[in-house]
Amino acid sequence: MKYVLVTGGVxxxxxxxxxxxxxxxxxxxxxxxxxxxKIDPYLNTDAGTMSPFEHGxxxxxxxxxxxxxxxxxxERFLDIKLTRDNNITTGKIYQSVINKERKGDYLGKTIQIVxxxxxEIQDWIERVxxxxxxxxxxxxxxxxIELGGTIGDIESMPFIEALGQFSYRVGPGNFCxxxxxxxxVLNVVGEQKTKPTQHSVRGLRGLxxxxxxxxxxxxxxxEENVKAKLSQFCHVPISNIINLHDVSNIWxxxxxxxxxxxxxxxxxxxxxxxxxxxxxxxxxxxxxxxxSKFDKLKATVKxxxxxxxxxxxxxxxxxxxxxxxxxxxxxxxLVVEWVPSCDLEACAAKETPEAHKKAWKLLxxxxxxxxxxxFGDRGVQGKILAAKYARENNVPYLGICLGxxxxxxxxxxxxxxxxxxxxxxxxxxxxxxxxxFMPEGSKTHMGATMRLGSRRTYFNVTTCKxxxxxxxxxxxxxxxxxxxEVNPEMVPEFEKAGLSFVGKDxxxxxMEIIELPNHxxxxxxxxHPEFKSRPGKPSPLFVGxxxxxxxxxxxxxxxxxxxxxxxxxxxxxxxxxxxxKTMYPNGHAKKPLDSLxxxxxxxxxxx
Ligand code: GLN
Numbered sequence: 001m002k003y004v005l006v007t008g009g010v011x012x013x014x015x016x017x018x019x020x021x022x023x024x025x026x027x028x029x030x031x032x033x034x035x036x037x038k039i040d041p042y043l044n045t046d047a048g049t050m051s052p053f054e055h056g057x058x059x060x061x062x063x064x065x066x067x068x069x070x071x072x073x074x075e076r077f078l079d080i081k082l083t084r085d086n087n088i089t090t091g092k093i094y095q096s097v098i099n100k101e102r103k104g105d106y107l108g109k110t111i112q113i114v115x116x117x118x119x120e121i122q123d124w125i126e127r128v129x130x131x132x133x134x135x136x137x138x139x140x141x142x143x144x145i146e147l148g149g150t151i152g153d154i155e156s157m158p159f160i161e162a163l164g165q166f167s168y169r170v171g172p173g174n175f176c177x178x179x180x181x182x183x184x185v186l187n188v189v190g191e192q193k194t195k196p197t198q199h200s201v202r203g204l205r206g207l208x209x210x211x212x213x214x215x216x217x218x219x220x221x222x223e224e225n226v227k228a229k230l231s232q233f234c235h236v237p238i239s240n241i242i243n244l245h246d247v248s249n250i251w252x253x254x255x256x257x258x259x260x261x262x263x264x265x266x267x268x269x270x271x272x273x274x275x276x277x278x279x280x281x282x283x284x285x286x287x288x289x290x291x292s293k294f295d296k297l298k299a300t301v302k303x304x305x306x307x308x309x310x311x312x313x314x315x316x317x318x319x320x321x322x323x324x325x326x327x328x329x330x331x332x333x334l335v336v337e338w339v340p341s342c343d344l345e346a347c348a349a350k351e352t353p354e355a356h357k358k359a360w361k362l363l364x365x366x367x368x369x370x371x372x373x374x375f376g377d378r379g380v381q382g383k384i385l386a387a388k389y390a391r392e393n394n395v396p397y398l399g400i401c402l403g404x405x406x407x408x409x410x411x412x413x414x415x416x417x418x419x420x421x422x423x424x425x426x427x428x429x430x431x432x433x434x435x436x437f438m439p440e441g442s443k444t445h446m447g448a449t450m451r452l453g454s455r456r457t458y459f460n461v462t463t464c465k466x467x468x469x470x471x472x473x474x475x476x477x478x479x480x481x482x483x484x485e486v487n488p489e490m491v492p493e494f495e496k497a498g499l500s501f502v503g504k505d506x507x508x509x510x511m512e513i514i515e516l517p518n519h520x521x522x523x524x525x526x527x528h529p530e531f532k533s534r535p536g537k538p539s540p541l542f543v544g545x546x547x548x549x550x551x552x553x554x555x556x557x558x559x560x561x562x563x564x565x566x567x568x569x570x571x572x573x574x575x576x577x578x579x580x581k582t583m584y585p586n587g588h589a590k591k592p593l594d595s596l597x598x599x600x601x602x603x604x605x606x607x
Contacts, residue, residue, distance in 0.1 A: 009200025021077035029282030056314030064453025121162035164208035173271035304366035322533035341382030368549030371403030396548035404524025478527035521548030
């Protein structure tokens, strides 16, 4: 096993996660199998209890792990499936050590940060790195470890110490340290400044870690003399100084790394030179196509995102990424209009009339409406109004988790004339509880009552839009994170009034997907489809929303043309069998590029 450690210096928010993911993409394109571990030095055992408005979204994994959003970047970039153990936090490490201490595993020893915490960190990394994450068998070749925070933070010290020991444990040729740093420009002089990077490298060395590669973030490409200076003062060969200047979209990052031969520098440190064909030179054809296609998009699609707006777009990162993947797939430039749901409410008309007017103008000016997941009752009424507007005006609508629940509430209130209809989350004494607490475990213990992770949804209506979008699948596995669900007792009433429950769980009691059959596109999902969207495999429900919002849904859902009089296939003569050809869903015998999205109904989207 080879390890690439990615650290960050100077300031936070340099895009360490994207850099680490980009490195993963390039190494994968070299033919290596890559896994990743994210270290978050905070004390929380996981991200489940952290506010998305402070820390960015909580990303959910197949196994129900609630983790840092960087794991989402890794899954998207590398098309892998991680587990909760791929996210290490100080809390997890301490909990594990304390549990062992209570069991008496340390045989009366004094438990200390060094060696007990540092050993636990190293053992954890070594154990988790071996788990395959790409669906294949056997351990991966390379594990990329991203250390959260910035060098010098007090809370990351035990990790730095552990990683220093770890580099010694695995030995030279097995460990490569990439330090991501900043080269700022002072406006007055217009000169690229190397001092902050020099200082942070000195700090790193002082802590016992020696960088092999410097990944320098800057607004403009680095000047040659600046690189030379960095090389001289940081003792890193000039060929190992990679410059990640600002680019038009993040899909250029792997290309920048490849163009500067970052893979060669890393593979040299890792003693994985190009011998024969493996590792091979990374071509990244689909990444190149996607990055340039994105830059050329002209026609726009405008989506109103109705939620709690706090200015931190990371709170809805995966939803935004999924919208982007779908937009690029449908050849549209994505424009997201943030609509604070509180501003749509009737009380805002009196209290903040300007904001109220603006919010409604944005909502009405959008091609499609998306209400993402959420907790708590602030702004819920505004979200209900947004769903009502979409339903009544035939505007494409996608409701995710809470976004589906509020669409159900609106339907009960407006169509079924149940004015008191509500979720028991917002009104425990509602007269018409159309959304109720349906935990999988105990109803009395609040802890661990969330329905989390991958669960199966079966389509019971095969002609619905969602089933078609999912390529006429019989069932789909998507990720969940919720406590409340549509009240199964009210389902017959809803169906009589015209709301279709097209997807349910295996027991038929949990409503997973709703649709309004006579609407252009009105879909709600109890799960979070955004977590499984990939650049080359956009989430089908997001594709549906974007296609409907840009007038392309009908064409997309049309069954593929039936070929009349297909050419007869020549029979093998005298038992000779020609070379075996694999046929792909589009009928081509050519291996599909990642940048083409295939639907089982035969339609192909070029991303
Ligand atoms: N608050 C709702 C529930 O717990 C919705 C959760 C969500 O949107 N993720 O069911």
